[in-house]
Amino acid sequence: MTVLPQVFSRLFLVWGIFYVFPEREVLNQIGVPLLVFAWSITETIRYPFYALSVAELQFYPLLWARYTLFYVLYPLGVTGELLTIYSALPIAKNYYPTYYYFLIAIMFSYGPPFYFLYTHMIKQRRKQLGSPKQSSDKKEGKNAHKNTKKAKKL
Template sequence: MENQTPRRAASPTQNYLIAYNAVCLALWSIITLRAFFLIPTLFALGKPHQLLEALFTFLKWTQTIALLEIVHAAAGLVRASPVTTAMQVASRILVVWVVLEMFPQIVSVTNSLGRSVAGSTMGPVAFAGILTAWGTTEVIRYGFFVWKAAISEKVPAALTWLRYNTFFVLYPIGISSECMLMYLALGPAAKQGKQVDLLLKAVLLIYVPGSYILYTHMMAQRRKVLKGKGKSA
């Protein structure tokens, strides 16, 4: 077994970041484990609309905590880009606080057949998509950060592989699910006024270049990490 490189004594800032990442890891682990159990169970029972009631509140507040990550990047506490961090966090905040908070009927309201009124079962499927993609991504990401900051600079190869490869699948799932939820919200949003309706339409247009920027950013990070590992091999 290879010797691990232990961390040096942490500064107050490092201790704060370790605590922050550990809390986020715990919260996202709870959401993800519950989602992996509830999604097949509720869909099999023909009650996928109950997924929102079971997990939305927990998801909403857990995701809201991520606003701190924009502060971390802007203040230089982490090396992440404030721009890409803000783009990623803002899109999720829009989904939970505008789309799902204001228009829960796109996922939870059902007709006599047990199907979502707004688009058959597409609402519950899209909600299950963000739970799966966001949850898996964050458990891996925060797990990686906690290991590297609190345990050892040498992160297990399997965890590193997951951190820099699963986005190839998880990003498309998450982004397409977010777009679907916004699309389903256009109808009820238009009935409440043009402001929210126009906001969602504008964001949907921005998603194309925005998704490309985030995707290529992750690819660049992956190349950088793998190149560094190749040199150290």
């Protein structure tokens, strides 16, 4: 369930906005670089993280980045996506009135999935990195990370 909203939003932006509205008014807005930046950094971290996980390897800076940078990247990406959809509204209203209302509905539908994904990642961060107290215990060597038992560290 966590992957579905992410994949949908990306497919929708690529096909439902960029393909339908290749006009400059849509592509030259601040939302596009925001979403491209957030998507790029997210995937640059996510795929090496998954590749190492499959190999049962762990690289702590990558683990930390995977479960920390979302605090900034999720809101940045969602903001970019919403600004991009918003920039397509005037064109949609003139040429595709029904699609205009669909875009508005899509924009309003962002709230619940964003909240779900964001809180899910916060829980995952706690699970993977522990609470701040556990992190300080780790530094002192008092409390080993539960997932490092089976994973080799790089």
